[in-house]
Amino acid sequence: MNDIKPAIMMVLVFTIICGGIYPAVVTGIAQAVFPKEATGSFITDRSGREIGSALIGQPFSDSKYFWPRPSATTDFGYNPAASGGSNSGPTNPDYLKTVANRVKALKDTGVSTGIPTDLVQASASGLDPHISPEAASVQIPRVAKARGMMEDKVRRLVSGHTEDRQFGIIGSPRVNVLALNLALDRLAP
Known part of the structure; x- marks a missing residue:
């Protein structure tokens, strides 16, 4: 019995520290140092209305817009609550049929050769907001x-919306589809 009381106290103390104080401090620092990123990297329209996040892909299917990487999320595309890949491998017949479609x-839109894989294969999260410059070019x-x-x-x-590798070495050049499409709307609605 003497051993249980200190154990319970330690659980309570660490719950308060790790579950309350530490997250509050980290959140406060993040919001002070990186206010946009800490609140979701929202993108707004001209009126200031939030229309999306720079971190989560958005569905675009109209031919006047650049199309994003396909989403593997269920129910509806780019659902952040259902983040995850399809887990289908390259020998899965359903997956092969999806990619072929x-x-x-x-090809029906005029792309004849050199189709980048990021236009036909979903990312691991199913929410990727970026495409490669090659995917934008086609x-x-x-x-x-x-x-x-x-x-x-x-x-x-x-070209103006192509982001370089992070820190010059991490990842690949990429284009944020939502930001690019918003810029298109500003130029030629």
């Missing part, structure tokens, strides 16, 4: 045509 859909003709814009102008916009 995505390739066909891209979509330029479709987007430019749908908006009545010159391809060079759209290409410059893609």
Whole structure:
């Protein structure tokens, strides 16, 4: 009995420290130092209304928009509550059929060769907001045509929205689809 009382006290003390004080301090520091990131990296429209997050992909299917990487989340695409990959391997017939359908859909829009994998395969989280610059490039003709814009102008916009590797060494260059599509809307609604 003498041993149980200190054990219970330690559980309570560490619960208060680790479950209350520490998270509150870290959250406070994060909101002070990185206010945008700590609150979800929301992207707003011209009126200040939040329309999405720079960290979570958004569904776009209209030909006048760049299409994101496919989502593997269930119920509806890009559902953050259902984050996760499909866990289907390259020999799974359903997965192969899904990828083939995505390739066909891209070919139907005029993409004939060099389809980047990130346009037909979902990311591990199913929520990736970025596509590769190559995935954006193959979509330029479709987007430019749908908006009545010159391809060079759209290409410059893609180039301007291409983010470099993090710290110059981590990851690959990438394009945030939501930010790019919002920039397109500002140029040619």
